Amino acid sequence: MTKFLVDKIENFSEGQMKNVTLGGKEILVAKIEGHFYAISNICSHAGAELHEGTLEANELTCPWHGAKWDVKTGDLIWFPQKLNNQDIYTVLVEDQNVYIEI
Ligand code: FES
Incomplete structure (x- = not known):
């Protein structure tokens, strides 16, 4: 596991989503x-x-075809067909910073 800095807590507002590329992965942090x-x-x-x-x-609703995902668990909430769940990552909050472990 490697810990990557995402941003300072103060740079997130409630309900905000940020996309980051860390460790070669494209990740949404909310x-x-x-x-x-x-x-x-x-989207899978x-x-x-x-x-x-x-x-x-x-x-979380996908902008293309409307699949709905649980951003906390990565589980599919709704779609007409079965899809693989989304990967989720461990988030750490330390010293007013937000980190992800990959
Ligand atoms: S690409 Fe996300 S629902 Fe089709």
């Missing part, structure tokens, strides 16, 4: 109710960048 979550930013359906979608509470 702040929900003061907690941080990290999920693969590339056809490759859309999920940070261009919408986030309501923990429900």
Whole structure:
């Protein structure tokens, strides 16, 4: 496991999504109710960048075909066909900074 710095806590607003490329992976980091979550930013359906979608509470909606994902668990919430769940990553908050372990 390697720990990567994402950003300072103060640079996230509530409900905000940021896309970052760390350790060769494209990752979406979201702040929900003061907690941080990290999920693969590339939709497992056809490759859309999920940070261009919408986030309501923990429900992340893909901008291309509307798949809904749980940003906390990576689980598929809704789509007409079965899709692989999204990878999620461990988020660490230390010294006012947000890190991801990959
Ligand atoms: S690319 Fe995300 S639902 Fe199709």
